[in-house]
Amino acid sequence: MDLPPPLQRLRHGGHPRVALTLLVAAALLLGLWGAWRSFAPTPANARERLALQARRIEALEQENATLARSDQISRQANADLQEALAERDEEIAGLRADIAFYERFVGATGQRRGLSVHALKLLPQRDPQLWHFVATLTQNLNRGAVSSGRLQLALEVTDGGSMRRLDWTVLRQQAGAADIAYSFRYFQQVEGDIVLPRGVRPVRVVVRLLPASGPPVEQSFTWSAATAADAAGG
Template identity: 70%
Template sequence: MRASPSHRAATGSGHPRIGFALLVLAALGFGGWGLWRAYGPQPANAADLLRQQAARIDALQQDVATLKRSDQISRQANTELQGTLAERDEEIASLRADIAFYERFVGATAQRRGLSVHELALEPQRDPQVWHFVATLTQNLNRGAVNRGRLLLSVEASDGGRMHKLAWGELRQQRNAPGIEYSFKYFQQVEGDLLLPAGVKPVRVIARLVPASGAAVEQGFTWSQATGGTPAGR
């Protein structure tokens, strides 16, 4: 039997409207869900979590900066300590050398020696013609006796291929320059400055000790020996 027109209107003709309505409802649902995800409220503790994380980052950065500074200080302290230890080692070595030196001259078994220049050392100054000298004078022959006198130096030098002697007065830039005074029982260091004329090549240094009483004593040192190999004029 064929369906009546009124039955088709009530059934078949109503299906497209229901489908459209369902599509609209689905679209609205998805749109609302997206808006809620984008603009909806965050968890109640989100701000606290962000602050905690930021504070943790700051603390870690501070720890890193502190550790770097601590490492820098430690390295600097270690460098300074190494320098101090090296200085102490040098000081100990110097003191041991001094003790050995004293024992050679004042010890019970020391060999008796008269007045002499134990060592002569010259060091260059800023002016290439000026040299500072330190002479170590010793004697242990007359124990307990005070030795007094003067020290004078002269230099044998080559000037234009010719050898000549530069006297104390010339080296001191004073014609009648007095010698360096000394007064000691066993040893003493005396010092002063010498001025070499320009262009000369020193070869030998002669130290002359003139005691208050007794004969003068002369000792020679090569220029290389007295200067440790430093050439004149540098």
């Protein structure tokens, strides 16, 4: 291995003091170089750069949160709009059905019919034995004449494998329960409540109309049809 000239001179009998001085100087230079590498100052604007980067990250995070919130609001607004449009469509369809109904019974070209039950709806209540009914009564045979009378309901049920009929007083759970009165020219909705005895399975509902003049009118509806969303006469 080749040595630097000063060390070669030392090896070959050079002056020891000069060689020692050179060694000390080399060690000092190496130490200074290492210290400079370890403790050299960072660029003058390093803190500013770090602060700028931190502010940039914070701004980007805030922007991302804002965009996410805006997207959520837009989605909710769109869902609300779609729901409102569906409700309006349903309302328009209902109004058109009402117009057709009115024209059929009030219009000059409508089919003439005597007293009848146009529709019956049964709506479940919080108590599973309690049901609310809405019966739509119509007549346009005698235009302008008032049709009045009383309404009762009866229920055909299966109980233990046999069929039996529950009358109005049983459904109302009251002996001598009063009938529901009606009075109209063209149509009227008559409402009330009935109570199903426990353990019976309803099959058919019978609406019985007792007009002030004329014979009684009976019209039946299957339980499944009367409890459907759009119950109509049968």
